[in-house]
Structure formats: C-alpha cells, structure tokens
Amino acid sequence: MSERARRLSARAVIGLLGEEFDQLPEGGDREHIPGAPFPDGPFPDGPLSWPGYDALRARAAERTGEDESVVCGVVRVGGAPAVVIAFEFDFLGGSLGQRTGDRLESAYTHARAHRLPVVALVATGGSRMQEGMVALTQLQRVARQSALTRAAGLPQLAVLRDPTTGGGWATLGAGADVILALPGAQVGFAGSRVRPADADPAAYTAEAQVAAGAVDAVVSADALRETVGRWLRLLGAPSAEAVPPPAPLGLTEPPATGWDAVLRARDPQRPRAHRYLDAYFAHRVAVSGDRCGGVDADGMLCGFGESRHDGRTVAFAAQTGTAARPAGYRTAARLIRLADRLGIPVLTLVDTPGAANDAEAEREGVGAAIAEVFEAVASARTPITTLVIGEGGSGGALALAAPGNTWATPDSYFSVIAPELAAAILKRARGEVRSTADQLLIRPQDLARLGLVRTDGADGGGRRP
Known part of the structure; x- marks a missing residue:
C-alpha cells in the first residue's frame, strides 16, 4: 500500500469502512468538553502551561479541520452499526491528551448504552508530550473503558494504520479482541524516534506483528469494509444452543481392532481439519497468534464461521493432525474465552498424536499452555461441541474435548x-504394541461403551451412551 493510502485522514478512513457516519455529540462538564479550546478550560496552554501549546493546537485544527486527534461516531458497516474511533494523525501525530481521553470515554460509554461493537481505526504516535503525565494517564482511562465494554459482552476490533505506536498500540490496538492491520503499517510499542539505533525496522511492521502472533491479519484498504463487516456480523450473533458435530467425512464402519483404529487415524489420506471446516462453514475468518509472541498456523486453526447447518455463528479451534505447539494451545484458549464472553458456541476438532514435547516446546511453556485450554473449556458458559476426527493423543488432545x-x-x-x-x-516387547492397543480400549465404540464419547449420529440428536 502506498504511503498516501496509509496516511488517509480520520474521516477518509471512516469512509472506507462504512456507508453512513453520525458523529457523536460532545459531552461532559465544561472543564472536560472533548475538543474544547484550552483557553476555555482551567489552564492556559494545557495542564502543564506548556508555552505555545494552545497555538500549536489551533494550527493543527486549521490544518486538519478537526479539534482533537480522534473523531468518534456511529458508522454502518455492511448494514451493521458500530461505534467508530478514528485517529487523525495530522493532528499532533494522533497523540492522546486529556481531551482525547474525554472523547474516547464518551465513545465507549455510548457503545455500552446502545449495545454496539467498537471499531478503532488507530494511527497514533503515543501520548502527548505537552500534557506530560496527564496525557499518559489517559491510557488508564482507555483501559478502564475497554474493560467495561468487554465485561458487557461487546466485541472490540482494531484496524492498525500507519503508524500505530506507544500507548495507543498498547491499549486500543493490542487490547482489542480482533486486530487487523493495513499493509506496511508501522506497528510497535516503540516509535521510530525512541528505538535502539540498531533496531531492525522490519520488526516494527504489521507483517512482523502477524508473524509474532500479535495481529490477526493484514487487510488491504480495498477489503476493509467487507472484512470488518464480516467480523461484526459474526461476532454480533450470540446463540445459547450447542451446535451439532460435523458429519464424518471418512470411513463409516467402526474399526475391527484397536490397532486398526490407530492405522485409520494415521492414514495420510484421511480427511483433516481443513476439509471438515470447509464442509461445516459457509464462510469463516481466522484469529491468529497467542498474543505472547507465537503462532502455530500448522497445528491449530482458530476462528469464527457461519454454519451451513443453520446459519449461526460458531467459533472453532481445530487441530490439524500434527503435534500441537504451545502457541496453538494459547490461541485456542484465547478463542474459547472470547467466544464465551460473546455468547457464541464453540466447535473443537481433536486430531493430534500429542502435544509437542521437544525442548523448545518446554521452553515455550507447553504445560502451562495446555493448562490454559483445560481451564478455558472447564469454565466456559457457552456450549462446546467436540468431534475427534483422527488421533486423540493423551492430554494434548483431551484439553480441547468438551466433557x-x-x-x-x-x-x-x-x-x-x-x-x-x-x-x-x-x-513390553515391540511385538506387543497391537495387543496393547486392544487393551487400551481406544476404538470409538469402546469409548462409547465407557461413556466417554458419543457416536450416535452426526445431527446432535442421538442419545448419549
């Protein structure tokens, strides 16, 4: 994407996002009116009496046509209303000050009052130097408002523009449920002027943040409206009922022996997670990354989709037949917690020979990562449905299974x-592996007799064993 495209004004990027925009009215008492000139407030030149600050703000207003660094209102994205927060980078670098905090608080309050999701179009250099610690503490206000909105069960999306740095990244950006970014956007906690001199600029890009598990996807400006609209439709459709499991796509007759069950599950031609997800969902979007520096795109597929069965939104966490990595488990736990908060049912597909057990996996905290999934499943109030589609190897598989x-x-x-x-x-001798498989009672029909799994049809209507 060109530099010009990435540096669109706040109102221009709102125009990319939605068809209609209604700016929120100003609110608050006279001392905290968002965007009010500082001479009308309690201090000349701001809370620090910074010489020339009022004049600097006046020039920024004349240049941009805005009276603060954020524009807030309600926008319709594909017909779905959302509260939008758009940063105007040309107004003092999109920096956060006291009245920015006023305006952001008002926007979040409006979202909760009207049960609307929040979409933040972030482009900021951080907190405003001319307001010192008063500016920095606005991050606490933003975090508080975000937490209240999260507790209200409302989704929060962020679109990272160029640049997204400092406290704006660490609150409105990284604190969102789903994080998208425009191609080539500069993203990082440290801005370009405060990084180490030898820092690699490539590490501070949207693409690098996706690779590090901190951003879900890079989306072009042309696809922004469609992508955000799809996310809003999916995340705004709660359902209290459990979903049926997918229909089996492979063999239909039960295995004769335990070892036969193992060979079937390990057959490279057996249907894997991608085929099941394609068959189950009319369309789907992915969440990516554990927000801790890791991605396991090969071992764990997570996201939300529209069920072909009844059109409902379903969250999914699907193993792909490999030894799942710690980042994959953390991403799955993140997915389940988000679905639970939004009231969206979850489908999990179990298919792993076991969790990764190499030295690197141990250093990455595989045990703690699996514990996160066990806890997320155990504490979820939203219904979870699990289908074992291949290998169910030990605790690394059981963590995703719904009791x-x-x-x-x-x-x-x-x-x-x-x-x-x-x-x-x-x-035991190697020749006793097959008989051991029989003794373990690992076939689906054995597990059904033990009361551990259900095999009575794929429509969710059969009786439990």
Missing part, C-alpha cells in the same frame, strides 16, 4: 497415550 459432548468419527481413536509409548512404559 459430555465429545463425538468420535469411525476413523479416530482416543488414548491415554500412543500404544507404542504405552508398550514402552510397560516394558
């Missing part, structure tokens, strides 16, 4: 541990 609502396909198995490893732990 009492886990189903299994005929080409899957679920085991306390892989039969080969069980035989090794029991000090």
Whole structure:
C-alpha cells in the first residue's frame, strides 16, 4: 500500500469502512468538553502551561479541520452499526491528551448504552508530550473503558494504520479482541524516534506483528469494509444452543481392532481439519497468534464461521493432525474465552498424536499452555461441541474435548497415550504394541461403551451412551 493510502485522514478512513457516519455529540462538564479550546478550560496552554501549546493546537485544527486527534461516531458497516474511533494523525501525530481521553470515554460509554461493537481505526504516535503525565494517564482511562465494554459482552476490533505506536498500540490496538492491520503499517510499542539505533525496522511492521502472533491479519484498504463487516456480523450473533458435530467425512464402519483404529487415524489420506471446516462453514475468518509472541498456523486453526447447518455463528479451534505447539494451545484458549464472553458456541476438532514435547516446546511453556485450554473449556458458559476426527493423543488432545459432548468419527481413536509409548512404559516387547492397543480400549465404540464419547449420529440428536 502506498504511503498516501496509509496516511488517509480520520474521516477518509471512516469512509472506507462504512456507508453512513453520525458523529457523536460532545459531552461532559465544561472543564472536560472533548475538543474544547484550552483557553476555555482551567489552564492556559494545557495542564502543564506548556508555552505555545494552545497555538500549536489551533494550527493543527486549521490544518486538519478537526479539534482533537480522534473523531468518534456511529458508522454502518455492511448494514451493521458500530461505534467508530478514528485517529487523525495530522493532528499532533494522533497523540492522546486529556481531551482525547474525554472523547474516547464518551465513545465507549455510548457503545455500552446502545449495545454496539467498537471499531478503532488507530494511527497514533503515543501520548502527548505537552500534557506530560496527564496525557499518559489517559491510557488508564482507555483501559478502564475497554474493560467495561468487554465485561458487557461487546466485541472490540482494531484496524492498525500507519503508524500505530506507544500507548495507543498498547491499549486500543493490542487490547482489542480482533486486530487487523493495513499493509506496511508501522506497528510497535516503540516509535521510530525512541528505538535502539540498531533496531531492525522490519520488526516494527504489521507483517512482523502477524508473524509474532500479535495481529490477526493484514487487510488491504480495498477489503476493509467487507472484512470488518464480516467480523461484526459474526461476532454480533450470540446463540445459547450447542451446535451439532460435523458429519464424518471418512470411513463409516467402526474399526475391527484397536490397532486398526490407530492405522485409520494415521492414514495420510484421511480427511483433516481443513476439509471438515470447509464442509461445516459457509464462510469463516481466522484469529491468529497467542498474543505472547507465537503462532502455530500448522497445528491449530482458530476462528469464527457461519454454519451451513443453520446459519449461526460458531467459533472453532481445530487441530490439524500434527503435534500441537504451545502457541496453538494459547490461541485456542484465547478463542474459547472470547467466544464465551460473546455468547457464541464453540466447535473443537481433536486430531493430534500429542502435544509437542521437544525442548523448545518446554521452553515455550507447553504445560502451562495446555493448562490454559483445560481451564478455558472447564469454565466456559457457552456450549462446546467436540468431534475427534483422527488421533486423540493423551492430554494434548483431551484439553480441547468438551466433557459430555465429545463425538468420535469411525476413523479416530482416543488414548491415554500412543500404544507404542504405552508398550514402552510397560516394558513390553515391540511385538506387543497391537495387543496393547486392544487393551487400551481406544476404538470409538469402546469409548462409547465407557461413556466417554458419543457416536450416535452426526445431527446432535442421538442419545448419549
């Protein structure tokens, strides 16, 4: 994207986002009127009496046509209303000051009062130097308003423009539920003038933040309206009912032996998560990254989609048949917690030989990451449906399984541990692996008899074992 496109004004980028825009009325008492000239307030030249600050603001207003660094209102995105917060970077670098905080608080309050999602179009250099700590503490106000909006069960989206740095990134940006970014946007806590001299500029880009698990996706300006509109429609459709599991896409007859179940699950031609998700959803969008520096795009697929079954929004966390990494588990936990807060049912697909157990996985905290998923599933109020579609290897698989609502396909198995490893732990000869698999009772029909999974049809209407 060109520099010119990334530096669109606040109102121009609002125009890219939605069809209609109604600016919010000013609010608050006289000392805290958003955008009011400082001579009308309690201090000349701001709270620090910074020489020339009023004149600086006046020049910024004349240049931009705005009286503050943010423009707030209600916009319709694909027909769905949302409160929009758009930063005007040409107004003092989109910096946050006291009256910016006033305006942001008013916008969040309006969102909660009218049950609307919040979309932040961020372009800021950080807190305003001319207001010192008064400006910096506005981040606490923003964080408080964001937390109240989160507790109200309303989604928050951020679109990162160029640049998104400092406290604006650490609150409105990184604190959002879903984070999108324009191509090539500068994104990072440290702005260009305060980084180490030898810092790699490529690390402070939208693309680098996606790779680090801090941003969900890069979206072009041309696709912004469609993408944000789809997110708003999906996240704004709660449902109290559990969803049915996907229909099995592979074999339909149960395996004859435990080892047969293992071979079926390990067959490279067996349907994997992508096929199940394609069949289950009319369309879907992905969340990516654990917000802790990691991404496991190969091992865990997470996001929201529209069910072909009944058009409902469903959140999904799907293993892909590999040894899932810590970042994948953290992303799944993040997905489940978000769905729970928004009242959206969850579908999980279990398919892993087990969690990654290499030294790097241990350094990345694989045990703690799996614990996060167990906790998210155990504490979720929204209904969770699980389908085992392949290998169910130990705790790394069980973490995603919904107690009492886990189903299994005929080409899957679920085991306390892989039969080969069980035989090794029991000090059995290699030739006893197959008989060990039978003893473990890992076939779907065995698990159903034990009351651990459901195999009675794919429409969700059968009886539990």
